[in-house]
Amino acid sequence: MAFPYIFVKFVCRLIYLLPGDCQVKVLQVVNFRWYNAQAHYGYVLSCALAELGADVHLLAHPDSPLFSMARSGCQGLRLIPFRFTGRGLFGYIGASGFVRKLLAEEGYDIVNVHRGEEHTLFSMCRKHTGQFSLIRTISDKRHTRKSIFSHHQLRRLTDGVICVSRSLLDDISIAGVPADRLEYIPLGIDTALFTPRKGGNLRARLGIADDEIVVTILARFSPVKGHSIFIQMARILSDRFANLHFLIVGYPAQISEDEISAMIKDAGIEDKTSVIVGSRTVFDVLSTTDIGLIPSNGSEYIARTLLEYIASGVPIVASNVGVLPDIITDDFGIVVDDITPTAFADAVSSIINSGKIQQMGKFAREIAEKRYSIENFAKHTIDFYEKILERKSSK
Incomplete structure (x- = not known):
């Protein structure tokens, strides 16, 4: 025995x-x-x-x-x-x-x-x-x-x-x-690999001014990831703030790059939006991002991108799906119950108007190190x- x-x-x-x-x-x-x-x-x-x-x-x-x-x-x-x-x-x-x-x-x-x-x-x-x-x-x-x-x-x-x-x-x-x-x-997330970084030349390459606030979605091009919500939200925010730039990073899946470009054109935000296809520049993207968005309408039970955001010191606005509400706290993010462009625009506006983007980013990093x-x-x-x-x- x-x-x-x-x-x-x-x-x-x-x-x-x-x-x-x-x-x-x-x-x-x-x-x-x-x-x-x-x-x-x-x-x-x-x-x-x-x-x-x-x-x-x-x-x-x-x-x-x-x-x-x-x-x-x-x-x-x-x-x-x-x-x-x-x-x-x-x-x-x-x-x-x-x-x-x-x-x-x-x-x-x-x-x-x-x-x-x-x-x-x-x-x-x-x-x-x-x-x-x-x-x-x-x-x-x-x-x-x-x-x-x-x-x-x-x-x-x-x-x-x-x-x-x-x-x-x-x-x-x-x-x-x-x-x-x-x-x-x-x-869990490798907090030695994903860490707050500032600098790099992505802003310069994309023509983003130093004083512009960059709002990012980092996800494959798929309906479940909420790109249409993000783009319509960007249109609303463009009317509220003059100093925003929107970054869409991912790769074609159920939605093509051309379809993403068409949605951006229809929303009238071509001059305020950049699209990057591929994930090789993920660290440059994270170091350039001021507010990360996850407007998914389902899934997100593992939420790898969320952990990459918070380990990199990026505040979050995310849908109330999957594991997202389990991880996000008011100290560094907002969980949105109503998955609509207006609700996401209001949440992003709240963070910008609070003047606490950097403070929230520090909290996000602390949580990543302590818990994840x-x-x-x-x-x-x-x-x-x-x-x-x-x-x-x-x-």
Whole structure:
């Protein structure tokens, strides 16, 4: 019989076999073909846990951007290629043999899955592969739908559930998952990489005067991100203030660059608006921005851009969706309930008229360092893992 985890942890601390907490052997299953917000959360978490000293293995599709990034940019991480797509019964049967062998050989303490298909696969394999604890990270509203199977899976076949926003946590609670198996853990941000910077030559390149206030949206060109709201808001603000410049930064998705340009022309703000396609200049953009906007009408459960803004010392105006109201406080931002151009224009006007743009930016940076650093992100997750392991060992 294996030693209970709580006893092993106590012995490790007692005789100082390891610095700090005992190492936990973790398999992160982050199997996304594209580098979306969920893939980013899993990648950042994997690297942060490895940096903290955990023994982390990352299971991902070998042709994915995430796999390439992890191979070149994350030390101390063991990469395991995995081509499972989750399509069809035979796909699950074929993948289960690989998974069972991996679990039997490695003896993981924790398996943390970030996608529904792998959650089902690893749930199926549990009976045959030892005593690992299965953790599910929920980062999308789709995974909280009323489904008898998914709710049974979360209640009976899963040891712990991490939710990336409080609204998702509330939804999972309603599904009947006990509170002691739930945890709200938002994404962390590298506060050494994203830091307040002023200067650069972006203002000069775009012809923005030094005394102009720059209001920015940084997001892919998609209806859910609220570019039409931003552009109509810019038209309203242009009538209120003479010293504003609007910056639209992103890449074409469901909306093309030409369509963005047409919306700007229709609003009559061409002389006050700049469009940058691509994300290579993100640090220049953040250092140029005075007020950051997130006028999304949905999603934002991970909100990577929000954390980049606040770590860079930029005040925020954002919609009341996803994790945004969980993170934003009155000290450095405004959460807008009514997702309309006028409501956003009023919120931006309030910040400008307060004369506290710099003060709010300092508060934003302080919050990023105190609550949302990469180190806090990793430690919070490790603490939850240990809580789940201790709970299981005490049964």
